Amino acid sequence: MKNVSIYSTPTCHFCQAAKEFFKEHNIEFTNHDVSTDAAKRDEMIQKSGQMGVPVIFVDDEMIVGFDEAKLKSLLGVV
């Protein structure tokens, strides 16, 4: 099983859409709320070089934004 994590904010609709996508396809994921977790916010900025959310990791592959087609491909979702 692939390790999926998302850096998000509570008010971001693309983040919500991504999380709904994971739930719909029964994909377990770890959520990092960067509005309250400053260490994870800095980690996200360091890893992605930018401050926009969501930032999603599927194992070591990073996706900035909610790219449904790419997520489907990486996660083998039809």
Add this chain to the structure above:
Amino acid sequence: MQYDLVIIGSGAAGLGAALYSGRYRLRTLVLGKEFGGETAKAGTIENYPGTPAIDGYELMSVMKKQAGALGVEFVSAEATRVSRQAHCFEVHASDAAYQAHAIILATGAERRRLGLPNEKELTGRGVHYCVTCDGPVYGGKKIAMVGGGDASVKGAILAAEYVDKLFLIVRGKDVTAEPINLEKMKALGDKIEVLLGTEVAEIVGKDKLEKVVLSRPFKGSHELVVDGLFVEIGAMPNVELATVLGVGLDERGHIKVDNMMRTNIDGVFAAGDAVNHFGAFKQDITAAAMGAVAATSAYNDRKVHGELCEMHAVPALNKILSV
């Protein structure tokens, strides 16, 4: 794939149209690049009748569910090409093509940029266009918001929950938000400082935003050091597909419609932020209403023109496409 109606756009206008189209029992497809359009990014919506306060994304999700229960289909993809053959349309999105008797252009609007050097390079690196998305990333930081309209003030109120300090940079002499939102902003006190008659002249930074240069001095300096810059200066209508179809535009580049949301092209209807109806008043209630009217016109059009598309246009279109 053959439909009575393809709705291009899945914001308030597109979903309002989808609800009515579903109730008219039209075979309906909604194609959307970004689900929920501007509403999904708007934060809390407090002026949609029947819902005292609801998150914009949630409101759009409820509308989608309501239309989906009526048999309306949804595809999350950008309509990239559209063509017309007699009274029949073909819309391309991703690798698929969809035929329809009529289409509704609910293509919305694209956020306006400042048009400054460095803006593109620093987008996501301090320069942002979606405060509900990225505002909370700036917890404890100092940011600036550009724009003096309602969206800007609502964005400032939301961001103020997280940031340490916010400068609202307004080109005009006044902030023109809804009075209720102005009251909310004023209640936040010194946290939000309004700079009237001021523009951002330069965006400064290499790998990330360092500061902005203002058109007039603020507290003795043209330079304003901020961690983030949010741009909320309105939007430009998305009319690329309309133009391809020969749909008429007004002098401000919006799709021209009559009071039944008909364009100058038979079978093409339009609704929402891309059209000239209701002038500059862009609200969920007006967008959804325009969608409902557009769907009604599409339904009436279907009654008049019957099966013309299936009988004549599709074989001809297929023939052309197979060449």
